[in-house]
Amino acid sequence: MPETIDCNTMxxxxxxAAAEIREQHEMLSRLDSVGGDGDHGTTMxxxxxxxxxxxxxxxxxxxxxxLYDVGWAILGVDGGATGPLLGTLFMSMSxxxxxxxxxxxxxxxxxxxxxxxxxxxxxxxxxxDKTMIDALVPAVAALRTSVNGGxxxxxxxxxxxEAAEQGAAATRELQARFGRARNIKEKSIGTQDPGAxxxxxxxxxxxxxxxxxx
Amino acid sequence: xxxxxxxxxxxxxxxxxxxGFALANxxxxxxxxxxxxxxxxxxxxxxxxxxTLGGSGHEPALSGxxxxxxxxxxxxxxxxxxxxxPRVIEALRLANREAGxxxxxxxxxxxxxxxxxxxxxxxxxxxxVKQVLTHEDISSGSRENPxxxxxxxxxxxxxxxxxxxxxxxxxxxECLAIAERMERNMATLAVAVSGATHPCTGDVIAEIPEDVxxxxxxxxxxxxxxxxxxxxxxxxxxxxLPVLLEDIQAKPGDELLVMLNGVGSTTLMELYLVxxxxxxxxxxxxxxxxRSLVGEYLTVQEMGGFQMCVARLxxxxxxxxxxxxxxxxxxxx
Numbered sequence: 001m002p003e004t005i006d007c008n009t010m011x012x013x014x015x016x017a018a019a020e021i022r023e024q025h026e027m028l029s030r031l032d033s034v035g036g037d038g039d040h041g042t043t044m045x046x047x048x049x050x051x052x053x054x055x056x057x058x059x060x061x062x063x064x065x066x067l068y069d070v071g072w073a074i075l076g077v078d079g080g081a082t083g084p085l086l087g088t089l090f091m092s093m094s095x096x097x098x099x100x101x102x103x104x105x106x107x108x109x110x111x112x113x114x115x116x117x118x119x120x121x122x123x124x125x126x127x128x129d130k131t132m133i134d135a136l137v138p139a140v141a142a143l144r145t146s147v148n149g150g151x152x153x154x155x156x157x158x159x160x161x162e163a164a165e166q167g168a169a170a171t172r173e174l175q176a177r178f179g180r181a182r183n184i185k186e187k188s189i190g191t192q193d194p195g196a197x198x199x200x201x202x203x204x205x206x207x208x209x210x211x212x213x214x
Numbered sequence: 215x216x217x218x219x220x221x222x223x224x225x226x227x228x229x230x231x232x233x234g235f236a237l238a239n240x241x242x243x244x245x246x247x248x249x250x251x252x253x254x255x256x257x258x259x260x261x262x263x264x265x266t267l268g269g270s271g272h273e274p275a276l277s278g279x280x281x282x283x284x285x286x287x288x289x290x291x292x293x294x295x296x297x298x299x300p301r302v303i304e305a306l307r308l309a310n311r312e313a314g315x316x317x318x319x320x321x322x323x324x325x326x327x328x329x330x331x332x333x334x335x336x337x338x339x340x341x342x343v344k345q346v347l348t349h350e351d352i353s354s355g356s357r358e359n360p361x362x363x364x365x366x367x368x369x370x371x372x373x374x375x376x377x378x379x380x381x382x383x384x385x386x387x388e389c390l391a392i393a394e395r396m397e398r399n400m401a402t403l404a405v406a407v408s409g410a411t412h413p414c415t416g417d418v419i420a421e422i423p424e425d426v427x428x429x430x431x432x433x434x435x436x437x438x439x440x441x442x443x444x445x446x447x448x449x450x451x452x453x454x455l456p457v458l459l460e461d462i463q464a465k466p467g468d469e470l471l472v473m474l475n476g477v478g479s480t481t482l483m484e485l486y487l488v489x490x491x492x493x494x495x496x497x498x499x500x501x502x503x504x505r506s507l508v509g510e511y512l513t514v515q516e517m518g519g520f521q522m523c524v525a526r527l528x529x530x531x532x533x534x535x536x537x538x539x540x541x542x543x544x545x546x547x
Binding site for chain 1: 228269291292293294295296297298299300301322323324327328330331412414415416417419
């Protein structure tokens, strides 16, 4: 029987992401103090609070409406670019899950790819520009590769989380070319990008959340 | 630099400041829905509505520009952070009318994204909305790369001109064309002499050594250009004005609007000295200082310094600039 991802698993994944962010929000704000204004951690805390509220309030059963509600709630965080980007990730995943209430790992990977495409429609940032894209792109690619190689969803998410963590760590050596940190130019080198770090933490949470279910 | 501000719980800062702002300007503006700033006496439905969005912490901008002759609705975000798309689309739905809605967006990453998502939704819903982007900071990009140019205090001139045009009954396309013409003909450069702190995090958002000024600093402390020794008012004007004039290719006979926007702790006294020098320079070049505006319009907390904005006016733009407004931050009788 093929393994599928149901609402229950997704809820655990999302709550896992919220838990990771909550644990590390002070670190995220510290990273943001270098190139931004030191509020990324509190913005992410608000985003995750909205995410959990949306899970609790989501009346309609099904992955598609769940991810839609979560995406809309995160869009509602008045926190600059963070809300639109992360919100779009979930909204676009939701759209891709039309008619798929219990997607298999391959369909889940496709949903993440659609989420990434949605984010990329919002920003011209590429890998190497020191943004959340530096974690999101390798995470989604690793997810796809693992799934194609026959991994189950937990294993695929673990690999995605590892790739996101490496991608986020690599931003330390990069100079910011997008967002507010762009303006401090070479002074941005030496600090890991807070947005990429958030994405890496969220994927770690997705993996941990999925694992507790398994 | 230790933060020294009279605030309450940082988590409630924005709703509290909006409540106070509405109280201070009761009879002109009010809060509606999810903390949208609206006029108390709405414009008639047969006229184009103007909406803008942007982070808080820059008071009186942008909500101070809500009023008869200027904006219909502003969507204030968190401190230095754009509001999310849900409140922007809420404002567009509220403003929607047959005559149309003009959304004015300052070029900052978060504002652009929220506006884009809201505009996509507005299109799907069949709302009649068009967008104008203000990006006139010459320190952050060349005229050939307008995407890199940030939106600074020049938005005020765009809102004033388009707002007056809307009030006079111009169509949405006409209002948009007027807004774009003002935008194309203006340029802004900022100078910072002392830093500021983020009121919620206490983070220093710009640290500037005692004897130094930074030309080309954006409204969140982003460095954009030349760090140099502190100069006199005249010397500062001598440095800043020529590059602005070059950017808009000002020629003898041109008539200019010059706005000097104090960003928080620079005194009016200093700004008047700078304006005096600007007039001298312009006279030497045969350019007319047709209109000027000096004061605090778009601030960055306690930052010291100012934004210098020049805009070339034609007869129509001049008349629109002179048209009445009762917005709290810019009253024109």
